[in-house]
Amino acid sequence: MKWTDLDDNWCPVARTLSLVGDRWTLLILRDCFLGLSRFDQFAESTGATRHIVSDRLKRLVDAGILEKSAYSERPKRYEYVLTEKGQEFAPALIAFKDWGKKHLPVRRATQG
Amino acid sequence: MKWTDLDDNWCPVARTLSLVGDRWTLLILRDCFLGLSRFDQFAESTGATRHIVSDRLKRLVDAGILEKSAYSERPKRYEYVLTEKGQEFAPALIAFKDWGKKHLPVRRATQG
DNA sequence: ACACCCAAGTTCTGATTTGGAACTTAAGCC
DNA sequence: GGCTTAAGTTCCAAATCAGAACTTGGGTGT
Numbered sequence: 071m072k073w074t075d076l077d078d079n080w081c082p083v084a085r086t087l088s089l090v091g092d093r094w095t096l097l098i099l100r101d102c103f104l105g106l107s108r109f110d111q112f113a114e115s116t117g118a119t120r121h122i123v124s125d126r127l128k129r130l131v132d133a134g135i136l137e138k139s140a141y142s143e144r145p146k147r148y149e150y151v152l153t154e155k156g157q158e159f160a161p162a163l164i165a166f167k168d169w170g171k172k173h174l175p176v177r178r179a180t181q182g
Numbered sequence: 183m184k185w186t187d188l189d190d191n192w193c194p195v196a197r198t199l200s201l202v203g204d205r206w207t208l209l210i211l212r213d214c215f216l217g218l219s220r221f222d223q224f225a226e227s228t229g230a231t232r233h234i235v236s237d238r239l240k241r242l243v244d245a246g247i248l249e250k251s252a253y254s255e256r257p258k259r260y261e262y263v264l265t266e267k268g269q270e271f272a273p274a275l276i277a278f279k280d281w282g283k284k285h286l287p288v289r290r291a292t293q294g
Numbered sequence: 295a296c297a298c299c300c301a302a303g304t305t306c307t308g309a310t311t312t313g314g315a316a317c318t319t320a321a322g323c324c
Numbered sequence: 325g326g327c328t329t330a331a332g333t334t335c336c337a338a339a340t341c342a343g344a345a346c347t348t349g350g351g352t353g354t
Contacts, residue, residue, distance in 0.1 A: 072342085076205065083209070083212045083275055083279050084212070086279070086286060092203065093199040093203030096203060100195045108330080109331050110329090110331075120332070120333085121313080121332090121333080121334090122311095123331095145319085147331070163195055165276075166198045167198070169274060170198035173270070174194065174198060220301080221303070230342095231341075232304085233304080233342080234342085236304075256349080256350070257301075258302085259301060
């Protein structure tokens with residue numbers, strides 16, 4: 071079974087995962103909430119390859135979660151911003167953040 | 183960059199994703215909340231291959247999100263149940279569920 | 295005893311997806 | 325003309341996945 075076969079699953083969680091169920095997609099979404107909006111920013115911030123960033127942005131735009139618009143005409147330059155549908159994804163990321171803060175503390179500076 | 187390189191990221195969302203940032207893992211977690219607990223149940227319910235189920239259950243147990251315990255001694259049979267750490271992941275799945283229900287309605291039975 | 299069934303995995307192979315780096319396109323700057 | 329920026333695309337090797345078969349340990353039926 072593959073990715074998109076979940077998109078008509080009976081379960082709303084599964085349907086959601088068919089769209090955003092991979093780490094890079096969710097990381098890009100996090101970046102959007104942090105105010106980033108450009109291709110290179112996503113690539114640098116997430117650590118994903120440009121290849122992946124390109125693919126995931128396409129999916130997100132197709133799904134109506136992000137909107138691609140030109141912020142410069144010549145040279146053509148685009149930015150990606152959250153649609154309202156995308157904005158409403160915030161609770162999920164907040165839940166991830168809260169869980170991570172509580173259960174996965176960064177354990178560097180080992181009691182130095 | 184790979185999966186587990188996110189586990190000491192400064193961002194709690196990224197750290198969370200290093201553990202549960204893939205569709206099968208999250209689908210298995212959903213099943214746990216629905217009351218499923220056995221290997222074959224996860225495989226059938228999620229549609230993931232046994233290979234993947236095996237791998238993801240291991241990760242979840244290692245991470246302390248699920249606990250593996252024998253429900254039968256001879257033959258040895260195991261089940262997987264949410265730890266408290268795992269239980270606390272509920273808000274994230276609820277957020278996914280709510281978002282999916284609102285934004286990704288199943289569009290079959292097309293106005294039949 | 296012998297054949298068949300179940301649960302929980304593991305193993306195998308071919309197909310798909312990644313990762314990483316280089317290349318492209320279009321324009322501005324010096 | 326040559327360097328820089330931004331947004332992608334292309335290429336190949338490596339990692340991961342899908343699907344099916346096999347394994348292990350025991351129970352059930354005859």
